[in-house]
Amino acid sequence: MIGITSCGYHVPFCRLERAHFGQAWNRRAGKGERAAIYFDEDALTLGFEAAQRCLEYVGNKKVDALFFASTSAPFWQRSTASFLAAACDLSAACETSDFGGSLRSATAALRAGVDALNSRRLSTLLVATGEVRDGQPGETEEEWFGDAGSAVTLGRENVLAEIMGLATHSSAFWDEWRRDGDAFIQTQTSRFSTERGYQKSLVAVGKSLLEKHGVQAQQVAQVILPSPNGRAHSATAKQLGFQEAQILDPCFGEMGAPGSAAPFLLLAAALERANPGDLLLLLNYGDGADGVLLRVTEEIRKRPLSSSLSDHLSEKRLYASYQIFQKMRSYYQDHQEAAELSNVLLEKEESQNIRLHGTLCLRCGTRQYPLTQVCGGCKNRDSLHEVPLERAGHIFTFTRDHLYVAPDSPTIMSVVDVEQGGRLYLQMTDVDPEDVRVGDAVVLTLRRRKEGPTMHNYYWKCRPAR
Amino acid sequence: MGTTLKDQVAVIGVGCIKFGDNFDQGYEEMAAEAAYAAFHDARIAPEEIDAAWLGTYSPAQGHGKAAVSLGDALRLYNKPISRVENFCATGTDAFRHAVLAVASGMYDTALVLGVEKYKDRPGRGLAREGVHPYYHDGSTAPGLFALAATRYMHEFGLTRETLSKVAVKNHRNGALNAKAHLQKEVTPEAVLTAPIVAYPFGLYDCCPTTDGAAAAVVCRADLAKKYRADHILVKGVGLSVTSGRPFMDPNFDYLGFRATQNASAQAYAMAGITDPLKDIDVAEVHDCFTWTEISNYEDLGFIQKGEGARLIEEGRTALEGDIPVNPSGGLKSFGHPIGASGVRMVYEIVTQLRGEAGPRQVTDPKLGLVHNVGGPGAVSCVAVLGQP
Numbered sequence: 054m055i056g057i058t059s060c061g062y063h064v065p066f067c068r069l070e071r072a073h074f075g076q077a078w079n080r081r082a083g084k085g086e087r088a089a090i091y092f093d094e095d096a097l098t099l100g101f102e103a104a105q106r107c108l109e110y111v112g113n114k115k116v117d118a119l120f121f122a123s124t125s126a127p128f129w130q131r132s133t134a135s136f137l138a139a140a141c142d143l144s145a146a147c148e149t150s151d152f153g154g155s156l157r158s159a160t161a162a163l164r165a166g167v168d169a170l171n172s173r174r175l176s177t178l179l180v181a182t183g184e185v186r187d188g189q190p191g192e193t194e195e196e197w198f199g200d201a202g203s204a205v206t207l208g209r210e211n212v213l214a215e216i217m218g219l220a221t222h223s224s225a226f227w228d229e230w231r232r233d234g235d236a237f238i239q240t241q242t243s244r245f246s247t248e249r250g251y252q253k254s255l256v257a258v259g260k261s262l263l264e265k266h267g268v269q270a271q272q273v274a275q276v277i278l279p280s281p282n283g284r285a286h287s288a289t290a291k292q293l294g295f296q297e298a299q300i301l302d303p304c305f306g307e308m309g310a311p312g313s314a315a316p317f318l319l320l321a322a323a324l325e326r327a328n329p330g331d332l333l334l335l336l337n338y339g340d341g342a343d344g345v346l347l348r349v350t351e352e353i354r355k356r357p358l359s360s361s362l363s364d365h366l367s368e369k370r371l372y373a374s375y376q377i378f379q380k381m382r383s384y385y386q387d388h389q390e391a392a393e394l395s396n397v398l399l400e401k402e403e404s405q406n407i408r409l410h411g412t413l414c415l416r417c418g419t420r421q422y423p424l425t426q427v428c429g430g431c432k433n434r435d436s437l438h439e440v441p442l443e444r445a446g447h448i449f450t451f452t453r454d455h456l457y458v459a460p461d462s463p464t465i466m467s468v469v470d471v472e473q474g475g476r477l478y479l480q481m482t483d484v485d486p487e488d489v490r491v492g493d494a495v496v497l498t499l500r501r502r503k504e505g506p507t508m509h510n511y512y513w514k515c516r517p518a519r
Numbered sequence: 520m521g522t523t524l525k526d527q528v529a530v531i532g533v534g535c536i537k538f539g540d541n542f543d544q545g546y547e548e549m550a551a552e553a554a555y556a557a558f559h560d561a562r563i564a565p566e567e568i569d570a571a572w573l574g575t576y577s578p579a580q581g582h583g584k585a586a587v588s589l590g591d592a593l594r595l596y597n598k599p600i601s602r603v604e605n606f607c608a609t610g611t612d613a614f615r616h617a618v619l620a621v622a623s624g625m626y627d628t629a630l631v632l633g634v635e636k637y638k639d640r641p642g643r644g645l646a647r648e649g650v651h652p653y654y655h656d657g658s659t660a661p662g663l664f665a666l667a668a669t670r671y672m673h674e675f676g677l678t679r680e681t682l683s684k685v686a687v688k689n690h691r692n693g694a695l696n697a698k699a700h701l702q703k704e705v706t707p708e709a710v711l712t713a714p715i716v717a718y719p720f721g722l723y724d725c726c727p728t729t730d731g732a733a734a735a736v737v738c739r740a741d742l743a744k745k746y747r748a749d750h751i752l753v754k755g756v757g758l759s760v761t762s763g764r765p766f767m768d769p770n771f772d773y774l775g776f777r778a779t780q781n782a783s784a785q786a787y788a789m790a791g792i793t794d795p796l797k798d799i800d801v802a803e804v805h806d807c808f809t810w811t812e813i814s815n816y817e818d819l820g821f822i823q824k825g826e827g828a829r830l831i832e833e834g835r836t837a838l839e840g841d842i843p844v845n846p847s848g849g850l851k852s853f854g855h856p857i858g859a860s861g862v863r864m865v866y867e868i869v870t871q872l873r874g875e876a877g878p879r880q881v882t883d884p885k886l887g888l889v890h891n892v893g894g895p896g897a898v899s900c901v902a903v904l905g906q907p
Contacts, residue, residue, distance in 0.1 A: 394652055406653055422767055423654070429768060450673070450773055452665035453718040457657055463718070466657050468666055468766045468773070478766035480657045491673040503656055512653040 055170045056212035060321035061106025063099055063202040064088045064308050066483035068369050069378040074196040077375035085306030088199040089372060090185055092384040092460045093482055093500035096123045097133050099202025100183030101140055101499045107179060107204045113141050118148035118178040120166060122158035122313050125185045127509045137181060140499050142408045142441055156339025159313045164219055166207050177208040184312035189237045197282055199309025203317035213324060214347040220262035223341040226250040252289045254342035259293045262344040270294035274331035275323045277301045279315030307366045322362040329353055368519050384460045385504055393505030406512060411475045413440040420474030444497040446471035453486045465489055469515050483516040494518040523789040524622040529743035529750040531736050532561020533866040538731035538854040539700040546579035546636040549732035550592035554632050557734035562746050569626035570599040574613030574633040574858035589632055607893025610861025611900035615756045617737050627739050634732040635856030661717035661725050661808060663895045666766060668719050668810035670773035675825045679719050683710035684831045685809035686723045686851060692838060693848025695879040700729045700854030724809040729854025733863035751869045754903040757785025763897040776896035779818035786901040795820040796842055800884035801871050803864035805892045806849040819890060843881040864889040868904050
């Protein structure tokens with residue numbers, strides 16, 4: 054049996070109420086909020102957060118491939134998947150691939166992954182997605198889009214939802230696109246686009262998948278459809294014969310439409326409320342459509358829900374204005390004053406800086422960071438062992454620094470003791486500065502850091518454990 | 520460790536310029552003014568100087584990192600001159616080097632000069648040289664000390680109200696000092712309501728960014744009388760270097776600074792001090808931030824760890840207290856041009872021991888202490904000076 058063995062998602066802590074778009078552009082705006090990156094986030098960091106959630110269940114030892122899917126990966130040339138594999142501390146033998154170019158990239162990666170598992174080339178695959186979606190300033194899409202990351206692992210053991218079947222359908226329809234060099238997504242959104250693009254492709258692929266497996270609409274427990282606007286998914290599902298109660302809420306009002314991150318994010322939400330034996334139909338649109346039919350297994354009972362998507366979405370900070378939302382999206386593009394990093398340093402220190410390895414002294418048991426030549430505890434030089442450090446811990450002490458130049462002052466600088474030992478000095482993110490206390494539980498997360506004019510740069514921060 | 524240098528080296532002259540926003544003085548003007556004030560005070564001619572040490576964290580622009588910033592400022596050439604840089608202990612460590620060299624018998628006389636010119640360059644405490652692109656990104660000088668203050672306050676229940684009393688005391692002393700950068704008293708309310716720089720430090724919990732220079736001339740004790748009858752003797756010096764990454768040391772309790780504890784223990788042992796609170800009559804300690812002064816009380820052995828607040832609350836470190844601390848106004852109001860500070864503290868203690876401190880004179884001191892700590896807590900240098 055091949056199927057989903059874990060799910061994860063990450064919606065940025067920050068949101069902008071759609072009313073602010075109306076104020077900024079002097080027009081009517083929609084209801085609700087869109088998820089919006091902080092200055093230290095991008096598609097890679099969103100994907101990393103989601104991947105970490107999966108690895109909390111699956112661990113990183115068995116994963117033999119990492120695929121990354123996005124239409125907004127931070128590099129045109131440089132594999133996000135390979136960098137994430139290092140950040141997840143996967144082995145160099147791990148297979149990495151990047152999928153992009155279409156909102157179907159996530160389900161395209163899933164299709165490729167299922168084939169690789171079927172052929173026995175891979176045993177456990179992590180597929181991560183991340184999207185930062187920029188509509189044309191002033192256009193409706195700017196408030197409809199959202200930013201998020203999601204991930205699933207696929208494998209044969211401890212399957213939560215078996216993949217019963219896949220279907221796909223290709224279309225050259227002009228709906229939304231981004232040319233080389235376009236900073237914003239181009240659209241010709243209209244009722245025409247919705248009906249001839251979105252609905253037509255999804256209905257076609259949904260019908261063929263249900264027919265192929267002899268499944269009637271009423272037998273499906275939940276139908277999962279990312280929604281471009283909070284409405285079209287419902288009309289499309291009904292055209293396929295589904296009732297309102299079967300249609301999963303795509304959380305458009307809470308986060309907007311997060312592109313390639315949506316399918317796995319919504320699949321995770323569906324699994325949170327699923328029962329063994331449930332059939333789930335996941336449909337995904339973009340230059341055609343993909344469909345995935347899944348059957349939930351008994352394994353679902355063994356994964357007690359620690360928090361749900363609605364809990365996750367309720368942890369948030371609202372940006373006070375459209376200007377702040379914009380500043381956070383372009384901060385590093387506008388501030389490239391940091392020195393360019395040497396690839397010699399980046400390579401030499403990868404294990405400590407990206408894989409988060411430290412030194413364990415086998416004699417006195419002290420775990421220390423960064424890697425050390427002499428034990429800081431007992432001064433021995435002969436019994437030192439490189440080990441991965443835990444990615445969760447507690448605040449030992451901190452400050453709210455207003456002097457450090459940052460787009461969102463104060464900067465929280467924290468000294469974090471990680472579980473099982475090791476102490477790091479980290480910026481804190483995704484937190485109200487006034488809420489930080491000594492002893493708070495935190496998790497480590499990879500975020501964008503100061504970068505020179507030619508690179509994107511990533512290092513660890515911490516954020517409250519949620 | 521080796522032998523003591525107690526009473527082998529004398530301070531025969533000191534000089535200090537007005538600290539502040541010295542917009543009309545460059546690095547060399549400040550250096551020359553301080554050095555020549557010290558030469559004059561020591562009644563020594565520049566050519567009689569055998570060797571010199573320059574304490575400077577940021578050398579004169581265009582002069583690289585060598586000792587030439589001193590040589591060119593004074594046109595003092597063909598002499599052994601070294602530059603010392605050791606974070607905020609730079610000035611005291613330069614003094615220590617000169618003392619060691621004279622005590623060794625290698626030189627009869629030496630000049631120590633501390634200079635910094637900060638007001639003509641962008642924000643001190645922000646971008647720094649030689650920092651790791653990841654491990655230090657986000658750190659500032661107040662932020663680094665604030666980490667210790669936060670933990671200390673968590674552990675011992677110290678409040679910002681108590682911290683504010685350090686600022687009030689040192690501003691009061693600085694208001695009596697014509698060479699101090701900030702010669703203005705502040706109220707506790709002003710300290711507590713000032714904008715936060717790095718919590719728990721507000722603006723008045725922090726020393727300012729200051730231009731300044733100070734100098735001292737030291738010589739063999741047996742030759743001192745040739746220059747001045749009322750010279751001051753060096754009783755002991757100590758230097759300790761611990762981790763420059765205290766924030767990555769899992770064994771560090773963040774409740775004080777081991778470097779200060781070690782450096783003062785070395786200096787006390789040389790000076791024969793067994794009860795610092797009783798033996799020391801006046802102290803210039805490193806109050807870069809208000810909390811640092813309270814931790815110093817403990818790390819220097821004036822009082823038990825965790826009880827330093829009592830000394831400020833009870834007024835014992837005020838000018839009229841039994842252990843006056845920072846009669847000059849301290850870094851807090853005198854200013855903190857890094858390399859100049861330690862030498863400026865030597866100037867203050869020598870002035871106090873000579874009884875020449877005017878309105879800020881403490882009563883009849885015999886033994887005085889100079890202390891710097893930087894890093895934070897990575898380096899500390901201590902000197903004990905006394906009457907012959």
